[in-house]
Amino acid sequence: MGGEPTDVLVRDGVIADIGSTVSARGASVIDADGLILLPGLVDLHTHLREPGREDAETVETGTRAAACGGYTAVFAMPNTNPAADTAGVVEQVFRLGQEAGHCDVQPIGAVTVGRAGRQLAELGAMADSAARVRVFSDDGDCVSDAVLMRRALEYVKAFDGVIAQHAQEPRLTEHAQMNEGQLSGVLGLTGWPAVAEEAIVARDVLLAAHVGSRLHVCHVSTAGSVEILRWAKQKGYPVTAEVTPHHLLLTEELVRSYNPIYKVNPPLRSADDVQALREALADGTIDCVATDHAPHPVEDKECEWQAAAMGMVGLETALSVVHEAMVTTGLLDWAGVADRMSFAPARIGRLEGHGRPIAVGEPANLTLYDPAASRVIEPMDLVSRSRNTPYAGMTLPGRVVATFLRGRPTVLEGKPQ
Amino acid sequence: MKHLLSAADLNRDEALLILDTAEKLRELADRPIKKLPTLRGRTVVNLFFEDSTRTRISFEAAAKRLSADVINFSAKGSSVEKGESLKDTALTLEAMGADAVVVRHGASGAPHRLATSGWIRSSVVNAGDGTHEHPTQALLDAFTMRRHLGSLEGRRVAIVGDVLHSRVARSNVLLLATLGAEVTLVAPPTLLPVGVEEWSCGTSYDLDAVLPKTDVVMMLRVQRERMTEAYFPSAREYSRRYGLDSVRMAALPEHALVMHPGPMNRGMEISADVADSNRSVIVEQVTNGVAVRMAVLYLLLAGAAGSSPGVASAEDAVPEQRRWERA
Numbered sequence: 001m002g003g004e005p006t007d008v009l010v011r012d013g014v015i016a017d018i019g020s021t022v023s024a025r026g027a028s029v030i031d032a033d034g035l036i037l038l039p040g041l042v043d044l045h046t047h048l049r050e051p052g053r054e055d056a057e058t059v060e061t062g063t064r065a066a067a068c069g070g071y072t073a074v075f076a077m078p079n080t081n082p083a084a085d086t087a088g089v090v091e092q093v094f095r096l097g098q099e100a101g102h103c104d105v106q107p108i109g110a111v112t113v114g115r116a117g118r119q120l121a122e123l124g125a126m127a128d129s130a131a132r133v134r135v136f137s138d139d140g141d142c143v144s145d146a147v148l149m150r151r152a153l154e155y156v157k158a159f160d161g162v163i164a165q166h167a168q169e170p171r172l173t174e175h176a177q178m179n180e181g182q183l184s185g186v187l188g189l190t191g192w193p194a195v196a197e198e199a200i201v202a203r204d205v206l207l208a209a210h211v212g213s214r215l216h217v218c219h220v221s222t223a224g225s226v227e228i229l230r231w232a233k234q235k236g237y238p239v240t241a242e243v244t245p246h247h248l249l250l251t252e253e254l255v256r257s258y259n260p261i262y263k264v265n266p267p268l269r270s271a272d273d274v275q276a277l278r279e280a281l282a283d284g285t286i287d288c289v290a291t292d293h294a295p296h297p298v299e300d301k302e303c304e305w306q307a308a309a310m311g312m313v314g315l316e317t318a319l320s321v322v323h324e325a326m327v328t329t330g331l332l333d334w335a336g337v338a339d340r341m342s343f344a345p346a347r348i349g350r351l352e353g354h355g356r357p358i359a360v361g362e363p364a365n366l367t368l369y370d371p372a373a374s375r376v377i378e379p380m381d382l383v384s385r386s387r388n389t390p391y392a393g394m395t396l397p398g399r400v401v402a403t404f405l406r407g408r409p410t411v412l413e414g415k416p417q
Numbered sequence: 418m419k420h421l422l423s424a425a426d427l428n429r430d431e432a433l434l435i436l437d438t439a440e441k442l443r444e445l446a447d448r449p450i451k452k453l454p455t456l457r458g459r460t461v462v463n464l465f466f467e468d469s470t471r472t473r474i475s476f477e478a479a480a481k482r483l484s485a486d487v488i489n490f491s492a493k494g495s496s497v498e499k500g501e502s503l504k505d506t507a508l509t510l511e512a513m514g515a516d517a518v519v520v521r522h523g524a525s526g527a528p529h530r531l532a533t534s535g536w537i538r539s540s541v542v543n544a545g546d547g548t549h550e551h552p553t554q555a556l557l558d559a560f561t562m563r564r565h566l567g568s569l570e571g572r573r574v575a576i577v578g579d580v581l582h583s584r585v586a587r588s589n590v591l592l593l594a595t596l597g598a599e600v601t602l603v604a605p606p607t608l609l610p611v612g613v614e615e616w617s618c619g620t621s622y623d624l625d626a627v628l629p630k631t632d633v634v635m636m637l638r639v640q641r642e643r644m645t646e647a648y649f650p651s652a653r654e655y656s657r658r659y660g661l662d663s664v665r666m667a668a669l670p671e672h673a674l675v676m677h678p679g680p681m682n683r684g685m686e687i688s689a690d691v692a693d694s695n696r697s698v699i700v701e702q703v704t705n706g707v708a709v710r711m712a713v714l715y716l717l718l719a720g721a722a723g724s725s726p727g728v729a730s731a732e733d734a735v736p737e738q739r740r741w742e743r744a
Contacts, residue, residue: 177525182612187524188549188587191611257533258526302504302534306524306547 004378006174008037010364013406016385018360030412032368035401038338040072040103040365042354043315043378044164044242044345045139045218045290048074048105050060050096050284052081057295057385059096062315063103065293065384067410069315070367070400073104073346073354074293078115079140085121087129094131102410103403106351109133111143111152118145120152127159134350137164139218140265142200144170149204153213160350162214162240165204167225168266172196177306179252179267187255189305192267201225205232205239216348217241219292221266223276230285240348242290243277245314245321250274250390259300260308264294281340282331291318295386313384318379319369320396325361327371329396334371353406364407373399420532420541421713424552424591432595435712436560442715445482455719456485462515464490464506465544471679471703472544472554476519477494479710485718488513503527515539515734517718532584540717545655548582554678555588557709559596561702562633565674570597573601575627577603577659578637578686579648581610583680586637590618603627605659608650612623628668635676636661636687652685662688665695674698 009017009024043066049057057065059076066074075205076093084093090107095106097105109126115138119319126133141159141189143149143165152163171183173196178184180191201217205228208215220226232239246264251271254262262268280286294311301308314321322341325333332340346355356362374397379387403411418431427435445451461480463473473489480487490505504520510518517540520528525547532541545551559569574593580586580602581634582729593600600618602609613620621627626632641652651657665673675687675697683689692699 180611184617184618185610185612188547188584190548193611258529259533299502303502304522304527304530305505306526387540414542 003307005033008366010357010407013364013408015358015360015362016275018358024319030368034370034372036334036369036371037358037380038070038334038367038369039256039355039358039361040367040403040405041292041319041341041355042345042349042351043071043074043293043318044135044288044349045075046293046315047079047295047311048076048093050080050297051092055297056266059093059105060100060102061383061385062293062295063097063100063105064416065313065315065382067403067405068100068383068414068416069317070319070369070403071103071315072365072367072403072405073351074085074315075106075108075349077137077139078108078110079084083110083115084108085113085115087122089127089129090126090131090133097329102416103405104354106349107131107133107140107187108135108137108139108164111136111138112148113399115141117141117148120148120155123152123155123161124159127144127161128322134159134161135164135216136161137166137218139166142168142274143168144200146207150207150211153215157203157213162216162348164216164218166218167197167200167204169196169199170223172199176253176267177263178270181252181270183252183255194269196222197222197266198224198228201228205229205237208239209235209237212238214238214240217246219266219290220277220280220286221247221269221273223273226276226280226285229280229351233285240287241285242288242345243281243286244292245289245318245325246312246390247277248281248289248325249321251322254390258305260303261312261388261392263305263308264312265310275317278325278329278331281326282336286345287348289318289322290345291315295384295387297386298369301388311388312389312390313382313386316382316384317389317391317396317402320398321391323371324396362403366404367400368402370399370401371375371396371397375399418717420471421552421576421717422529422532422541423550424555424588424595426428427592427595429595432556432559432592435556435709435716436563438712438716439556439560439568439705439708442711443705446704446708452482454484455715456483459485459516459718460488460514461485461517461519462488462490462510462513462713464492464518464520466492466520466527467545468543469521472521475703475706476544476710477729480714482707483711483715487517487593487712503530504534507531507534510539511537514689517542517714519544521545523547524591542713542717545584547584549584550588551584551704551711552588552592553591553710556713557702557706558589558635558676558678559592560705560709561676561698562674564705565698566632566672571595572598573630574598574600574635575603575631575633575660576600576637577624579608579639579643580604580637581608583637589635590616594618601627603659605649608643611661625668628665629670631669631673632660633674633676634669635678637678638680638682639686641682641685645709656685660686660688661691663690663694666691666694669696676702678702691739710731
């Protein structure tokens with residue numbers, strides 16, 4: 001993590017020794033000179049699309065992409081078809097993850113039946129299932145009903161759960177296409193105003209404080225939300241938040257092209273928002289980076305802006321984007337990256353065996369990263385089944401060299417194993 | 418110039434060239450034979466994803482008077498409605514050898530997408546996209562103003578109504594600013610876009626205060642359905658505050674023009690007597706539309722490549738080889 005060079009010995013999936021005098025007969029040696037060793041990354045917000053949209057991604061392809069991005073665990077969002085709103089579906093996704101073996105898959109359960117926002121799903125059954133669900137979200141849709149949100153927050157206290165809210169006031173964002181501002185007016189695209197996010201964040205932090213339960217805010221995208229979160233944390237409210245890599249690097253200016261590759265929800269915002277999000281991630285107001293990896297087939301992006309699907313793939317570029325936006329700018333060191341991309345998300349999601357310090361006796365979930373490398377992002381090089389990366393043609397720093405899941409290499413020399 | 422996607426694509430010289438060319442071409446309308454051989458052998462496709470008979474007919478007449486072959490492609494069931502995708506339609510047109518595609522689409526940016534995606538190599542003319550732009554409408558409006566008022570430099574134009582949803586307003590603000598006119602947008606605050614204060618125009622909520630200082634008042638169509646979306650309380654209240662009737666028209670200076678891009682909601686944004694009055698140039702706008710669209714097609718497709726009606730200069734022509742390299 002940017003400290004003194006050292007050797008690490010892994011045996012039986014566990015870190016067995018660390019130091020300059022490590023030795024073990026018959027061990028395979030990986031020369032990591034000049035590389036950074038990070039705890040295996042944890043993504044609190046991944047769309048694996050299975051079941052239902054296997055044309056966009058499967059658990060197998062999505063987790064392989066995750067491993068290539070340095071991840072050893074991903075939380076799978078429940079907006080599948082059928083929605084992951086029962087113990088049966090979350091267990092199916094959990095098992096598919098185990099069978100694929102590229103990284104651990106921790107399903108997120110839907111808050112409401114069919115993610116329809118009317119009736120609570122069987123949260124307890126999902127918590128008690130083999131998938132051990134602790135994070136619940138209707139992501140893609142906001143739990144906009146204040147009473148339902150309050151009850152969900154209260155109910156999950158019974159098993160130390162957390163409600164991950166997609167903060168979007170639905171009426172204020174009907175037909176919304178891009179950030180509302182001067183540019184949306186000029187481009188003639190219906191605006192998605194910052195207040196539609198901030199109004200829900202403000203309501204929810206107050207609800208969380210009122211019932212004393214854990215709230216997690218998904219993909220925070222505005223400077224105003226950051227201010228509300230900062231206030232809530234100063235008050236000691238039980239609130240955490242995530243930001244996506246794309247909201248740390250890209251701005252709404254890209255929408256001028258009308259190229260739907262830049263269409264995402266919440267939308268790309270202004271340069272001022274980007275700066276506020278970076279600072280919030282640096283000072284801990286925003287706890288972690290989560291990709292919101294959202295694969296879509298080509299035809300859903302090769303069309304008019306208005307007709308296109310919202311979302312971007314992100315697992316394979318997340319670490320490089322954070323490197324560019326946070327490390328190159330001096331806002332975060334590598335220990336900070338380890339916290340925001342591994343320790344914090346595992347802690348928020350109550351995920352055991354991940355996000356642990358690199359220490360003797362800990363599970364060997366590890367990522368080797370070459371910070372000196374750089375690469376031009378080519379959509380066809382992606383391991384994900386989908387190609388909708390907004391970074392196509394961009395040069396990004398760094399490269400994941402190897403990923404280890406409990407000591408077993410899932411990626412070696414940048415290639416999935 | 419390869420495409421006409423936005424009024425912002427035109428600098429002052431280019432805009433004036435189109436207007437001057439249109440002026441020459443309009444004289445043609447008074448000749449016994451109204452046809453020029455300029456675009457013989459070229460194919461213009463009218464690709465309309467939205468119904469708009471008047472715009473389509475205007476482009477069709479313009480292309481035919483320049484002897485182009487015209488194909489009307491009414492693409493109902495666009496990809497917005499999950500029919501054939503824009504891409505597949507574009508590939509079809511490319512295969513048919515279209516030289517220019519005139520596109521009307523309900524989605525903002527669709528013509529831009531068509532022009533920049535690499536799916537087709539032809540010129541793209543935006544004939545109205547969503548709530549974005551309608552550049553040839555702005556050109557014909559400027560053309561009409563110029564015929565009555567001379568140079569637009571310093572002329573005061575009020576654009577009144579549903580600016581938020583109006584592609585006509587957007588294109589007019591851009592073009593009129595380029596031509597040196599002073600534009601004021603007049604609307605209830607709910608029907609002005611966020612960030613309008615950064616546009617190259619003024620704004621007002623008070624029509625009566627603006628009218629006496631106006632050379633041109635352009636009324637925009639206001640859909641009654643906006644009422645149900647809470648943009649204004651009722652059609653009656655809208656009409657009272659922002660409608661142009663004969664009482665309000667009397668507040669205009671003697672020489673002022675009344676315009677409307679059509680189709681009109683008589684009794685809503687404009688009263689029937691105003692629409693039919695001698696101040697109104699609404700019917701003339703339609704006539705001028707053909708001449709302006711002829712000029713646009715001519716300059717995009719023929720440029721200075723011979724058979725000139727004596728207006729275009731060499732630098733406006735798009736060399737054949739450049740046309741292909743964009744694709």
